[in-house]
Amino acid sequence: MKNESQIFGIRAVIEAINSGKTIDKLFIQKGLTGELSKELMDLLKKGNISFSYVPIEKLNRLTRKNHQGVVAHIAPIAFHNLENLTLKVIESGETPLFLILDQLSDVRNFGAIIRTAECTGVHGIIIQKKGGAPVSADTVKTSAGAIFKIPICKVDHIKDAMFYLQASGIQIVAATEKASCPIYDIDLTPPTAIVMGSEGKGISNSVLKITDHMAKLPMYGEIASLNVSVACGVFLYESIRQRL
Known part of the structure; x- marks a missing residue:
């Protein structure tokens, strides 16, 4: 190999x-x-x-x-410390926008999400040390080099990272079909971290339980779900639309 x-x-x-x-x-x-x-x-x-x-x-x-x-x-990159990155963003005076990936497994989806995140001004991407997609050559290629321009934090547990962000005044919004309201009804102008789930199982129930809001995308076709990188792009650009 x-x-x-x-x-x-x-x-x-x-x-x-x-x-x-x-x-x-x-x-x-x-x-x-x-x-x-x-x-x-x-x-x-x-x-x-x-x-x-x-x-x-x-x-x-x-x-x-x-x-x-x-x-x-x-890894082709050095990972960032979540606490240090969060403090740096808050002290900069910008409104924090983070992305949390819960057990995302496909390296190409990972790379595509990194690329979109960089284009939409995401301050940092949070992944878990175990169970997620690796930062591989395929990830770098699919991200079109964006992986070298956006901080990525590896944490022991996603839930601990979420608790820390919430304690720092950052709301957690989960992208899930289990939500009752569409993303367009959620206020994304405050400091926000958006959670995206894995390709097969979505966001784990234990993670969903501690989010501040759950939101879904309206679906009108016969296929019940979008590719996670596409759905992530919609969520991120809705946050940009609200903040413009």
């Missing part, structure tokens, strides 16, 4: 972390033992770097090389 962002082998991953590389995804074989693997685990704990235990079959699908039970993907 040809992937310029992929590295494999325990020592290679250790050296990448020590050199300051941002690890986007890290897969470790279940039951991995040995002094070198212990050194890696200590390093991950010290750096608060998330990873997933997987069976060896998954690692073999990722690469045919001698991976030693460890495969990682290096």
Whole structure:
């Protein structure tokens, strides 16, 4: 598998972390033992770097090389700290507009959303460390380079990020077909963070429960839903329309 962002082998991953590389995804074989693997685990704990235990079959699908039970993907960007970014935006005097992606899985949708977000002046995109689409070469390409121009924050838990934003005076608006009112009835002129869900399941119920508003797009055709990147574009441009 040809992937310029992929590295494999325990020592290679250790050296990448020590050199300051941002690890986007890290897969470790279940039951991995040995002094070198212990050194890696200590390093991950010290750096608060998330990873997933997987069976060896998954690692073999990722690469045919001698991976030693460890495969990682290096992110092409450095991620931002949510608290620092939020304070910076508030102190700038601009009205905050954030985008929260709840378990979005398709890298091309991710890239398209990043591109639209940059075009609409979004101050930052928030994703979860586990379960979401990686920041891959496909993401960069689909974003048309916008990924290098907009801050992206990786957080341990989406809900904790939402609580922090709400405590900072930023309302949370969920884009969901479960809503009773259309997006056009929601006031998006205050500081706002818009939540978009995954392609298959939408926004998780636990996330929906703590949002301030839920909004939907009117649908008149036989197909009951839009592509998430298209729906995101409509929501973002409605926020711009209201703020002009």
